[in-house]
Amino acid sequence: MTSKSPLKIAIASGKGGTGKTLLSTNLAAYLSQFEPTLLVDLDVEEPNDALFINAPLLSTANQHKMIPVWNEQECILCGKCARVCKFHAVVQLGRTISVFNQLCHSCYACSELCPTNALPIQTHKMGETRFFEKGNLSFIESRLVVGEEQAVPLINKTHSIAQQKYNHIKTHLLDCPPGTSCPVVAATKDTHYVILVTEPTPFGLNDLALAVETMRQLGKDFGVVINREGHGNSSVKEYCQREQIPVIASIPFQREIAELYSTGQLVYSTIPAVRQALEQIALVIKEKGAKR
Amino acid sequence: MKEVVILSGKGGTGKTSITGAFAVLAGQQAIIADCDVDAANMHLLLAPDFAEKSDFYSGELAVIDSNKCTQCGICAYKCRFGAFSLSNGTYVLDPLSCEGCGYCQITCPEGAISLVPRKAGQVFVSTTKVGSTMVHAKLDIGAENSGKLVAKVKNSAQELAKLKHKELVVVDGSPGIGCPVVSSLAGASYVVLVTEPTVSGLHDLERIAGVIQKFRIPMGCIINKFDINPEMSNQISHFISSNGIDYLASIPFDPSFTKAMAEAKTIVETQSPAKLIIEEVWATLTKKLIN
Amino acid sequence: MKIAFTAVGTTWDSQIDSRFGRTEFIVILNEETQQLEVIDNSAVKNEAHGAGTATAQKMYELKPDVLITGNGPGDTAATALKNLNMKIFVDAHNLTLEQAYNSYKNGSLKQL
CATH class of the missing domain: 3.30.70.20 (Alpha-Beta Plaits)
Structure with a gap:
């Protein structure tokens, strides 16, 4: 890989609902204030980023897989x-x-x-990709057709679209599907750094440990963001310390964040603590880019 | 025997916390199945003893016999998944890329490739802290959650329910709308949807309800953390009533959920407003199901 | 008429299996002779993929006139069965084969 190719940052979590979408959308919007940024929603079964990224739709493309007829x-x-x-x-x-x-x-x-x-092999529609653009922020999402059961082909396809169409944008953020099974493996493929989002609860810890195991097996460089800090207990922090995993930022638990988020709003400009966390993450991203 | 499946579409709505609470309320009357095998969490609430474990195999995996392989490269050429690569002059297979289609085995001129069952995880049968039997599983890293493991967990739970003459199976379903969800729905008598009043919550609720309607399974909905966004809660209520979904309850945002979880307890083992609501929902459900 | 049931057991008192693709057994009643034929479906049940279409293929080979089952086949298998000119009745949950047969006879089962 040459140094000109985009830096790809995956945002993943062992379980759903930890704040992966919150972090992906806010981080993308935040970074795009300073430089062109691409956000890719790879959670093709339940893509949600578009609900928060209020950008005009540029175009839509059907995605096909190859099937015999x-x-x-x-x-x-x-x-x-x-x-x-x-x-x-x-x-x-x-x-x-x-x-x-x-x-x-x-x-x-x-x-x-x-x-x-x-x-003979012909094309069959498995989903579609939508392209959005707002200032410095480019955003694409792929959505599986309801009833299609395999996420991996669409994830791979979306990866290659991001690679081909947006090679000029230096930072790519990839919002990955939750879990540790094959869609996550496909989504984090060829990424340079993985941010694991978790929450400080026993559920969060259990799923973080699974995600860490997955990332280690895949040989990924990764760090942890703790969302809703102060809400549960300190077991996640202790685990990270024990396992020598960097906690790159924490987002405090505030009811206001949950309320704003529920209405589909980005929160980084109104909530200082979120902005602070994003600043820290941006520094880590910068560092990863420089080291490459 | 009746089976109630708890689903949410998206993660983080409180599905497992509520399922765990149902499991405690059901006590020894029910068999518990954790079908959220991708990120199984119910064991954190119900303290199962992992008494019985067995390996689980799903699908197949190609294996190269290096003694027979002549490095002709046909397998690598035919494989659409890029699973074969040349390393130090010999072909090796990446198990994470192999989908087990078997095309390589058919086309290998030397008969050097065979297919073997793929180990995909482990299944456990446990006794929980309330004395009920629980079937749960752990998927191996990167293994495919094809729905077969979910089916296996469910089948074992159903068989145990028959064997032990239990009237109920309580199932923590898989997230998403793909194959595992469909498997966790098979054989269900009733589905409880747990949602939250966020734009993504409503969006995912619409998608999951669409899937369940295809299976013609009756369903009801719990709106968790409804007071986070009352307006969105109204929208969800409207969606529920106009789609033939039973309205079951609205639970206020309650930090007791997390507090209980941190103590490895379910919400019904604490004193909290949510406790009473969930007890009431459970009473309604059991009346609906066992009659 | 040949009537097929998805069943969890092999006898007339067995319960209907709510699942189509992953049904334990397929039981066929020949109305003329009142004979029961039992087909073990456990091999298909343990398939990782495509249990629905595999069972549909089996149904084709068995050629019943009527199929009585629980949730009913999913979209995939239903498409396959449509080609077979088979009448499909669903929602026979928690009934024994005998009860399901009687419900079918008196017209109280839902046709797909």
């Missing part, structure tokens, strides 16, 4: 396609081959192994 004329009904499909996405029902798009992993096995080319 049955060509009845060419088919000799040998049934090989249904036998090779590990996902039961291709099923032979008598004289009909049915393809179930949402189950298909796009491995191409049925299509390429078909002796008569009766399953």
